[in-house]
Amino acid sequence: MEKTLKNTPLIKAQNIIKTYTTGAGEDCTFYALKGVSLTINQGEFVAIMGASGSGKSTFMNIIGCLDKPTSGDYFLDGHNIVNTRLDRLSEVRNAKLGFVFQGFNLISRTSALENVELPMIYKGIPAKERKERAMEALKIVGLTNKEHNMPNQLSGGQQQRVAIARAIVNDAPIILADEPTGNLDTKTSYEVMDFFVNLNEKMDKTIVLVTHEDDIAGYCKRIVRFKDGNIVNDTPNKPVYSLKEGA
Numbered sequence: 001m002e003k004t005l006k007n008t009p010l011i012k013a014q015n016i017i018k019t020y021t022t023g024a025g026e027d028c029t030f031y032a033l034k035g036v037s038l039t040i041n042q043g044e045f046v047a048i049m050g051a052s053g054s055g056k057s058t059f060m061n062i063i064g065c066l067d068k069p070t071s072g073d074y075f076l077d078g079h080n081i082v083n084t085r086l087d088r089l090s091e092v093r094n095a096k097l098g099f100v101f102q103g104f105n106l107i108s109r110t111s112a113l114e115n116v117e118l119p120m121i122y123k124g125i126p127a128k129e130r131k132e133r134a135m136e137a138l139k140i141v142g143l144t145n146k147e148h149n150m151p152n153q154l155s156g157g158q159q160q161r162v163a164i165a166r167a168i169v170n171d172a173p174i175i176l177a178d179e180p181t182g183n184l185d186t187k188t189s190y191e192v193m194d195f196f197v198n199l200n201e202k203m204d205k206t207i208v209l210v211t212h213e214d215d216i217a218g219y220c221k222r223i224v225r226f227k228d229g230n231i232v233n234d235t236p237n238k239p240v241y242s243l244k245e246g247a
Contacts (some may be wrong), residue, residue, distance in 0.1 A: 050226030098167030137165035157188035
């Protein structure tokens with residue numbers, strides 16, 4: 001994959017508006033996003049925060065190419081993808097983005113190794129290479145001896161680590177994490193966040209993470225807050241990794 005230079009915008013949203021129609025007439029148009037503009041450079045670790053209904057999840061769906069804005073422009077790694085065909089959009093997602101969700105989204109009757117291999121199947125990567133890359137990704141998240149376990153044989157934290165391995169196996173430059181610690185206890189949450197820190201600092205992954213928890217946002221280097229479809233605050237943050245130690 002072509003390497004992106006530091007301080008190069010990987011994500012650039014310009015005046016993004018997203019509306020939903022709840023009935024007939026102008027009064028029945030709901031504005032989920034009201035002209036949001038945000039740039040995220042290569043190597044950043046950004047927390048997206050806001051109350052339910054603030055627009056943060058809608059924004060994440062758009063930058064994750066899971067939804068399209070009503071108007072505005074969205075540049076992903078320098079390419080405006082607003083008018084990209086659906087078949088091409090799935091290719092872009094698979095190449096540029098890795099996803100980690102609150103509910104893990106693992107296939108229940110499939111081993112950890114096979115779950116991690118899944119994105120590579122969509123890319124047509126041969127079986128031997130798939131296995132080698134999946135094993136390496138599991139090694140990175142500390143699950144070398146769990147490759148044959150089914151999800152129900154893994155703890156919540158281990159399942160989320162499988163999901164992280166799946167997100168990085170295609171070497172996507174961007175990881176989008178939607179409440180990745182929402183189903184985990186505090187200790188396990190901090191352990192999972194350590195892996196995100198490692199991905200950002202040692203593997204140079206750009207990470208955008210949705211959370212409503214201040215201590216989880218404390219791991220990130222920038223905090224963007226949404227309210228009523230707008231960005232109301234965007235500030236740098238000095239990460240406090242010692243949070244996991246109870247500081």
